[in-house]
Amino acid sequence: MKPIRYTQAMIDEFKGNGFWTDETFFDFYDRNAAQLGDREALVDSRYRVTWNQAKDLTNAIATAWASGGLPKDARVIIQSPNSVYGFLARIAAERAGLISLTVYPYLRQRELEYMMELTQASMVVIPHVYRKFDYLEMYKGFMQKFPSLKQVYLFDEDVPAAAPEGTKSLVTTAQEYLGKIDQALLDSRRLDTTGDVALLTTTTGTTGIPKLVEWPIASRVCTAKGRIDIWDLNKEDITMAVAPHAGGAAGTLTYFAAPMAGAKTVMLEEFDPRLALEVMAKEKVTAIGVVPTHLVRMLEEDIESYDLSNLRFIRSAGGYLPPKVASEAEERFGAAITSDLGTQDVGSVSGCRVTDSVEVRRGSVGRPLPGNVVKLLDDDGNQVPDGEPGVLWFRGPHAPAGYYRDEELTSTVFNPDGWSTTGDIVKLDKECLWIMGRKKDMIIRGGQNIYPAEIEGMLNNHPAVGSVAVVGMPDEEMGEKTCAYVVPKPGAEFAFKDMVDFLLSKQIAKYKLPERLEIVEDMPTVGDSGKINKEDLKKDIAAKLAREKA
16 A cells, blocks of 8 residues: 655655665564574563564464455554554564554544544454453444454454354464464565555544554654664663553554664553552563653652662653653652654654753753754744744654545645644754744733743742643733743642742743742643643633633
8 A cells, every 4th residue: 555645756865865764673573583582572461472482473473364365455453452462463464564553452432433444444453351341342343334344363362152253362373373484475465665554553632533644664663763772772671561552652662662672572461550660670671661640650659669770761752741740750760751752643853862961851852853854934934043933844754654545634734845843832952952832822922922831841940839831811901911820739839929039030031921820739631641731721811810800
């Protein structure tokens, strides 16, 4: 299946510059089997496999699928908890020339029906029951509704009698085909790394049905190499998927980057803070992939009673990480927390090095990844002077091919020359991108632009501030003024004068000072992302002003 957006000129450009290669992700399993064969590759609570075993099991599963009537480019949905066979299913799909869509275990009928209809998936790989939910029963219903769905594989070793006819165990099938691997067949179905769609991912919007994004292999390999470099990831590392591997928080580290570096990956099937800490200590984990909620939950435990001396960095993504949580986590875990910028819709933009200073890692999103070109534009589309904030636009080899089979929707994100924007207002300083806020969040006070992130970054360093959000409030004279919402740290007091004096000590322009302070017990959030819902805060302050005026 040809990617929807990549042109031959684009392919020639990024291949010619060395950013896109002909390497597939399976190639790194093949290399690791040759160089690190007897070393452990993948571990969960039930299985431990070496690189030799991982390669052979992948080839076995891929042979079963390729010889079982699935044509090249057939779509397969993999709904997998963190597990060894979840990883093997993903890499086997690539090896068999199939297009895989790996989705979160918590997705249900509404989202999955949309994905089934859009992709016309031929096969699904699922657990029978996970967290007391019967996935097999749900997909039995899908088989009646979608004629394209012909085959179900279970991660379980046993297939229940009530399963649809032809349902098979992935584990049993893998063992059965170890003696039937057909290398020639698999080689004939090898995906072109720039000319074929290999992966589909889902966007993580907070409203509506997630969109599907097309990815050839080359762009994902390119990004993984960039991450490996800034994380200093190598074959001595032991990564751990605490967050689901279907998402970027853990998947980028463990599924995409770790095998390329020859690093081992440990899977935590179900999150429990104590279990996570126990596994990290037992397996001598050096890097974990989490969402902020995982850090918050683990910080509630007696971290110091576990030997986490091997841990060197934490990849937190998928939601807003409050600075106070980041600081406490770095201190108590004894590991650096990385920052980066990217989305499923537009791809990866930048990232911080593990060795960067706290100021850079906490305040910026790092340097553009190799091959990415960035420009900062004003409202008229002109580039802003050096050091001035502007809307971030970027172009490079880390971007996806677009939305699945939808040229019109893709054109709303990428222009004909391949440029796209994240919608962030940033400034470029010390070679790093510093986010000042979203364009829609910018406050215009009497014609002067105020960037909330700048003020928030300062106030987050106040010893009495637990979390802060700065929003615009309506004003008849100025158009907008600035209001700061603050959750004080437990037992601390924070007054308007404290805020003003502290900000003035940072030598900021007086027009940037918040002109109102609202003390709250907690912040509204967007869904379960942990991100502060500023729209709710804007409505709140507007309503308060209206009542006061009345």
